[in-house]
Amino acid sequence: MRRIVLIGPPASGKGTQCRRIQNLLDVPTLGTGKLLRKEVESGSKLGLEVEDYLNRGAYVPDALIMELVKAWMAKRSESGWLLDGYPRTLAQAEALESDASFQAPTLAIALDVPQHELEQRIISRRECADCGATVSVSSPDELNCNDCNGELVSRSDDDLENFRRRYANYSELTQPLFDYYAAKGKLLLVNGSASPEDVFCVINNHLSE
Numbered sequence: 001m002r003r004i005v006l007i008g009p010p011a012s013g014k015g016t017q018c019r020r021i022q023n024l025l026d027v028p029t030l031g032t033g034k035l036l037r038k039e040v041e042s043g044s045k046l047g048l049e050v051e052d053y054l055n056r057g058a059y060v061p062d063a064l065i066m067e068l069v070k071a072w073m074a075k076r077s078e079s080g081w082l083l084d085g086y087p088r089t090l091a092q093a094e095a096l097e098s099d100a101s102f103q104a105p106t107l108a109i110a111l112d113v114p115q116h117e118l119e120q121r122i123i124s125r126r127e128c129a130d131c132g133a134t135v136s137v138s139s140p141d142e143l144n145c146n147d148c149n150g151e152l153v154s155r156s157d158d159d160l161e162n163f164r165r166r167y168a169n170y171s172e173l174t175q176p177l178f179d180y181y182a183a184k185g186k187l188l189l190v191n192g193s194a195s196p197e198d199v200f201c202v203i204n205n206h207l208s209e
């Protein structure tokens, strides 16, 4: 059974690769960032609680996100899964590995992209309001999704200043997970600067072995 975590800096292409892996393996998938943004949009109690963290580009507290993932995982114990953007701290990774209410991942896919390239992506990144696809626009006048013609919108947390705070958190708190999973022999380190097709090709080859 496959239990995969996908880690990487903001705008490294986690969401895009996540959709492709999901199509390939047909496993339940949880994107923690997406889940949190949905809660904020719906104005739920949880949404109100996390809104400020997301707007500041800060990680939400471990205890809070761990409870959400635990509840999600409890319903999917038999099927394997794919996590996009979780774990993001050593405490989250360690709990996933050894706390009985979680399940240990079998593989950690890490996308590696230099900061200057990520900043360029942030400037041109849009999300389709209808199908949820992430697209890169070549000019700010590009308003509709190529796939479904839905409206392209900027994510509220996608401005450069917010990105830089998220990136600083990422460097300090998430990047150490590369070594953590390497030491466990679970790391697949992928050059995320390549095209989405080429990145997926590397992942696909590994998953097909």
Ligand SMILES: Nc1ncnc2c1ncn2[C@@H]1O[C@H](COP(=O)(O)OP(=O)(O)O)[C@@H](O)[C@H]1O
Pocket: 009, 010, 011, 032, 033, 034, 036, 053, 054, 057, 058, 059, 060, 061, 065, 084, 085, 086, 087, 088, 089, 092, 166
């Ligand atoms: N595992 C997590 N731990 C803490 N905060 C999280 C976690 N996953 C998502 N978040 C919050 O959701 C925000 C958006 O996450 P995400 O959509 O994955 O985008 P990005 O990777 O570009 O930051 C993060 O900046 C953070 O505030």
